[in-house]
Amino acid sequence: MQRVGTVAELSAPEPKRVTPNMSQVTSVSQLSDVRPTDWAFQALQSLVERYGCIAGYPDRTFRGNRATTRYEFAAGLNACLNRINELIAASTADLVKKEDLNTLQKLQEQFATELAALRGRVDALEARATTLERQQFSTTTKLTGNVFFNLTGAFPTGDITAERNPATPGNAIAPPVRQGGARIPSRVLRGQPNITFSYYAFLNLNTSFTGRDQLVTQLVSGNGNSPANQLVSAGFFNSWGTPFLDQTGVLTTGSVSVRELFYSFPVNNSVRIAFGPRLNFYRYFDQNRFTFFLTGAGSFNSNGSTLSNAVDRGSGAVVIWNITPQLRFTTAYLGENTEFLNPAAGFNTSSDPARGLFRATNTISAELAYSPTPSFNFRFLYTRSNLNPTAAGFIGGSPGEPVPYGYVDDGFGGALQESASDAFIANFDWLITPRFGVFGRYSYGRTDVNPVNPVRAGGDVRVQSFQVGLGFPDLGKKGALGVISFVMPYDYIGGREFLLSGGGDGGTQYDLELSYFYPLSPNVAIVPSFYTIFNANNFNSNSTVFIGNIRTQFTF
Template sequence: MSQVNSVSQLSDVQPTDWAFQALQSLVERYGVIAGYNDGTFRGNRPMTRYEFAAGLNAALDKVNELINSEIGNRVTKEDLETISKLQTDFATELASVRSRIDNLEVRTATLEAQRITSSTTILGGEAIFALSTASGGDPPGKGDANVVLNQLVRLQTTSTFSGKDRLRLELNAGNFNGFGFGDPNVLNTNTALLSFQADTGNGIKLATLDYRFPAFNDKVVFTIRPVGFSLSSVLTANSPYFDAGRGAISRFGEASPVFKIGDLDAGVGFDWLLSPRARLQVAYGASNANNPDRGFVFGKGAHNVAAQLLLLPGNSVLTGLTFVYGYSPDGRLNTFTGSAIADASGFINQPSNIYALNGTLQWRLSPKLTFSTWGGVVGTYASQTNAFAVSTNYLFSLGFSDPFGREGDLFALMFGQPPKLIKVGDFSGSSGLGENATSYHFEAFYRFTVNDNISITPGIFMVTNPGNIADNNNIYVGTIRTTFRF
């Protein structure tokens, strides 16, 4: 099973984030940032939190100038509230940026005199404590689970050598027991998996190693990730809840299963800014990439190549269309999000080609209400026979920001269908696969923001007809997740 996504505190601020869209709105209304060399603010380009804070700091300076000038009444009350929230959310990074600016003249003179090329490294981390329980699911499993206390700790360093590139290393340790509630001795279904579970036996594991650098006048960003790769390492999943510590509590609910096809471990890709409102992303990844017998580039092991077009038709809408081609030695998808039958492509059990199409949409209906959805179809076709299997999945969600007047809180509701086989053919057993019903996923969570570094998220999800089998009992999984970021 692929690892949970990286520490968000040190990861890129995505164009889907509220902060990104808020800053972009300020830029377009007040011209508060000069932007790149071509005069544009690329509000659909991911950047680190410290890069974002640098832009935000420049925007704050410009807004202050406007307020103190004769045209200060142009700045609305709503924008002042937005600026206040941005200052709160990025207080740590702003303090660091301003400290560096205060000493810039002295440091610049020293560096110019010595001609030293230095690097900058930032250390951060995340600790997740979760008290969880589950019930139901007898069958497909043995029924109710005991209350468990699990943890996941992640430490990450982010370094830059030119100011534009990024080298990232992440170590993690977790104490989840195998598949947790999805274990055969408990609920026996992948639909019971939590988004933040990782089993390292509390041993320290290198989870991520990647390097990113821009080229072609900063219009293209290349990614090389020999450890911890998934398609979402390059392709923007375009989900507001793809965050193990602060997002969805279920593995299925965090992002489309299409981005998890292949259980990959190494890969490369690029993100090309076609225009201020369009991006083309291409990724290639493989499993067992370090094995000479399997190989990395279109070898004998599982491998995927994917392309995604992201469009920003308006300041409140972001949509994406994704195509994936893959190869699997046994036809398995290994997304670990739906029924075992769908994930194994009907147990086709032979070398197969995989084709997947996925669409995503995020729509900010109002400053505090976001609608999002995604849906995908996956076809697996045996390369040596006429056997095939087709599955589908989808999800709809509503997110309410700052409910009850509490800034930083989030209440989210989700409904969807985990991967389900809809058609199989031309292989033994295709008429008796057992999927005689449809599983539906219902999820709700409320994230309480204690302060900038601590959040507490109680949540629950239910899956009907686990495994898409009518005789299986519904499953219920609940958790109280506490996340510390530093």
Template sequence: EQVTSISQFSDVRPTDWAYQALSNLIERYGCVAGYPDGTYKGQRAMTRFEAAALLNACLDRVTEVTDELRRLMAEFEKELAVLKGRVDGLEAKVGELEASQFSTTTKLRGEASFMLAGSPDFTSPRLNSDGTRPADPDETTVNYDVRLSFDTSFTGKDLLRTRLRAGNFSSLPFREGVFTLDKATGTADSVNIDRLFYRFPVADSFNVTVGALVRNTEMLSFIPSAYKSDILDYFGLAGASGTYNKATGAGVGVSWRQQVEKGNPYLTFDANYVANNGFADSSIGAFSSDSGINALTQLGYRGQNWGLALGYRYGTENSSQRNANFSSRVPDGGDTNSLSIAGYWSPVDSNWIPSISLGYGYNWASGGLDDSQSWMAGLQWSDVGWAGNAAGFAVGQPPFTGGENNSMLYEIFYRFQVTDNISITPALFYADEPATNRFNDAWGGVIQTTFRF
């Protein structure tokens, strides 16, 4: 007789290889019968008559199900017609949207940062043209920095980047000087294009970057530092602001990476050329000394959780010079050479051991400029408190020549990763007798809230 549950067979066990298939035939289609003694005899050979009887019973049940579906379709024919019409309408609208969208290969990436910052007792060393002293830049301020990047790929391996940026920072103390913030920009509340370049591969190991607005440090394979506070600008430059001077303008760069098996250490080499006056005045030749030429090279060796790099930069007159003031240019008739060595190591797993970053730079110059050197050391812990949060401490000396210009700089921060897209970073920083505060001690703090989308 027809059985209704596989448990009715005394000789069928869940460990049998066809148990699930037999269960489906019994409980879903009800087309399996056993022997009078309550057994299925699954190990015994089947006769052709038995096979025909089983197949016939199952086909009858499938036909019954099909007939039920036909009756349901007939009963809900009007409703199905309405749904089909709606689906056809949605498909037509999606087609119109795809045809009229900006680009199927362009993605928008945005970053908006709000900074509540202050630096008590910070005094401007400058005077107005009439001899009066400007307002002291020591008030608590609220500033913003907004970046919108349009990243376009035509082949899946190349990148055309157009970035818009706006901010309302004034000069001192956070857009120049020893307390220059990483995200400080001053555009008088207007929106400017601050990146426009194209990167493409020319072989498995080589990438080429060309642009009318490109930054030399962004054409490197990597910056040899694991310290990422995004607070003070100096501590993001591997202790060598002379080499990694963030020169931005018309430029071209080549990057090479050794091809190795995944997980193995590899060599990198980068060379780039940036005329940092080229974007300010298009009448200046990109290959003349007036254009502020920056030639940067880096030889690096990198593993999964460590890296080491040797860097060198040559700068002509008018090239960007990130000295103790962090905002000057090489004077007419002068030039600079900067050499650096830097490296980092990070623990593979998050624990109480921090990542370690060390960097040193030496700068020699002509045209009345003094030789200088700089260094930094940074520790950063990940997943502090809970996953995603980070904390760090850094100490160093921006380019110093000895004597009075020998300031030490300190920074400590804690980053709350509120969500995947929102972070809040309180930080404190201190400098002893910096030149940009008339050789008086200075300290400051910031609460930086960043939204990424």
């Protein structure tokens, strides 16, 4: 670029970026892109040498391959004005010479337009910085959240038989009773439930002290109760036909509870540890790109294995070891401490001094995940559980996996002691093309039956489940996801005589789910889902149940 000889000849192009991290020099005589004979050079030299108010770069240029722009001159002039104002404000005005003030006035007149533009930009930046400071929750904490609205209806094509207590037929949690010499669990008929409209919400506080660690606090509130819960057998509350995000999630409708609370930090570049009083099992285990509850198959029976985990949230620790970029090993110990379970009923046992962290219902889990390519993931999970009986002396209900859900007694209505169980789960997802993928999951579980009555022989309950499905990323729009999922949630292959609920009449239930995640914007999505339940509650005699859900979700 041709150089100019006077300040008046300088053009005023848009300012260019300068590299902020280059070290600076403070003598104008070192700047090679302003000629020493220029009036501007003489003015800068006089001011800078006396007051040290403008800087250049070590290569002795403002930008060594071009002339100084008027905006660059204005920036330097502004620096000198600020410096001299500082001296005057500090009562050292005698250090400022009158002729320098005259020079500054002349420069201000010649660069009035550029100074005004520069100060306008500075004011705008300061306003934005002030806004950010005012809106930021703290210097180390980031606030995010999710809110979900659910419109849900369940439509059985006839009455549904469910194993429940006849004294409380509307209660999907109270265990049934054994009837007569045949010891058949009590049954009730359930009819058409009403359509519901509900909400569920997460509020996440993510705090970092070093930039690599994380303290996570997740608060939850909700009032959901899916219509399908009016049809399920006892213990199967929030299972088939219930969208995961259509739940209450707290002890009392509309209250607020701590859902997750843990601290995680890196040990080194490949190992990370998380520990805390309330860790979420599903944050670390049995994940799948097509069954993630926010975007994929979203019912309780489809977004993860039905045979895990006895501890949804628990106290303890998780270790994640990235052995190679393709191979990851995760292990955890968790003592049951789930936000929606009532301590008065004997839950949240890890914080109960009568049982504590190690005598409570607890799980030890280990998962090996192999991802040879970004498009294919395979995971193998093993969980060993120690299951405390309920207040009635039964194994099962919400913290009963891998039973799962239903209740187990000694086969005669009698109580059980603590029981051990094992669950084995294989899970894969494969994105065959950018717009089509397949996924699947197979689970096997075994639970010991240890009667309190020494006359009863005991035994075990063995159960399997499987899931297969198709995924359609970017279906209709970038970021959308269509999913078809087919699940056999629980097929009892041994120990049906110990099932107080869940065994049905010997049938096998199947769930078919269609879901479509459609983002309206980066922060708002509509998610319609449709479920068809065959042989509900494992009764071959039960009619088919159709369930529809429309979810609107907001992310901030």
